[in-house]
Amino acid sequence: GAVVSQHPSRVICKSGTSVKIECRSLDFQATTMFWYRQFPKKSLMLMATSNEGSKATYEQGVEKDKFLINHASLTLSTLTVTSAHPEDSSFYICSARLGGEGTDTQYFGPGTRLTVL
Amino acid sequence: AQSVTQLDSHVSVSEGTPVLLRCNYSSSYSPSLFWYVQHPNKGLQLLLKYTSAATLVKGINGFEAEFKKSETSFHLTKPSAHMSDAAEYFCVVSYSGGYQKVTFGTGTKLQVIP
Numbered sequence: 397g398a399v400v401s402q403h404p405s406r407v408i409c410k411s412g413t414s415v416k417i418e419c420r421s422l423d424f425q426a427t428t429m430f431w432y433r434q435f436p437k438k439s440l441m442l443m444a445t446s447n448e449g450s451k452a453t454y455e456q457g458v459e460k461d462k463f464l465i466n467h468a469s470l471t472l473s474t475l476t477v478t479s480a481h482p483e484d485s486s487f488y489i490c491s492a493r494l495g496g497e498g499t500d501t502q503y504f505g506p507g508t509r510l511t512v513l
Numbered sequence: 514a515q516s517v518t519q520l521d522s523h524v525s526v527s528e529g530t531p532v533l534l535r536c537n538y539s540s541s542y543s544p545s546l547f548w549y550v551q552h553p554n555k556g557l558q559l560l561l562k563y564t565s566a567a568t569l570v571k572g573i574n575g576f577e578a579e580f581k582k583s584e585t586s587f588h589l590t591k592p593s594a595h596m597s598d599a600a601e602y603f604c605v606v607s608y609s610g611g612y613q614k615v616t617f618g619t620g621t622k623l624q625v626i627p
Contacts, residue, residue: 402556430615439603439617440557489556502615504549506556 399423400492402505409480410513417475417508419490425470426492430502431463434487446473480512515540517606519618527626532591534621536578536604539585546587547605548578551620557603563587574598599625 399422409415419429427448432440444465445453452465462484464476473492477484487509491502520535538544545564549557561572568580578589587604604618 400556439619442615487554491557501545501547501559501562503559504557507554509554 398494398503400490400503400505402488402490402508404508405506406509406511408511408513411481412479414476414478415480415510417477417488417490417510419473419475419492419505421471421492421503424492424494426473426494427470428493429467429473430491430493431465431473431475432489432491434489434507440489443475448473477510480510482512485510485512515542515544515606515608515616517604517616517618519602519604519621521621522619523622523624525624525626526594528596529593532576532589532594532598532623534589534602534604534623536587536589536618537585538587538604538606540606540608542608545607546578546580547607548572548576548587548589549603549605551601551603553600560589560602594623594625596625596627599623 401420401422403418407415429446431443433443434440442455443458446465446467448467448470454460462478467473487507489504489507491504493502517538526532547562548560550560551557560576561570561578563570563580571577576591578587580587602621607615
């Protein structure tokens, strides 16, 4: 149980284009999902918290107009990198929280490797 | 405020010998603590978690961790390393009261030598 998937696993795009990454909780409903970014040989950096049916909460320094997050259902959150540039190249990982407010176990997706040329 | 420190960025052990990955935390409240493992180009897999029950927590793949409040530590151990244990390990602290905030350690890369 508690499986989270991401699609695509790997994407290469041209500079200036937009890329959408999907995060799905396969066997549970997640009112809250999280989006992280991981640089090479670095730890995970929380970008934003995605809440079903409401606006995402972005961490300081993360451009909300560049990284659009939509959490339209209890099993799906999407991250759209708009007008991507080479510096946006990174490993993006989502997680979903199993349980409601007050529970704190996150289950992670397998990650999406984004390369912007 | 909460923080987590992984004392070693890189640990190397021989196959069959014990593993010790160190983690210290600070939290203003009673924390929840986790260890995750990440294999290359993969997502994170939950190894084990502590949530104020038993202080010695057993996880998957033979790993365990002991919560020591007096030392503010949550070190990860395994009696005998296997080649498949080679990966990056992250210690994570979370405070589940109110708005949840999760803080990751910087990671420890475990190398297992045949």
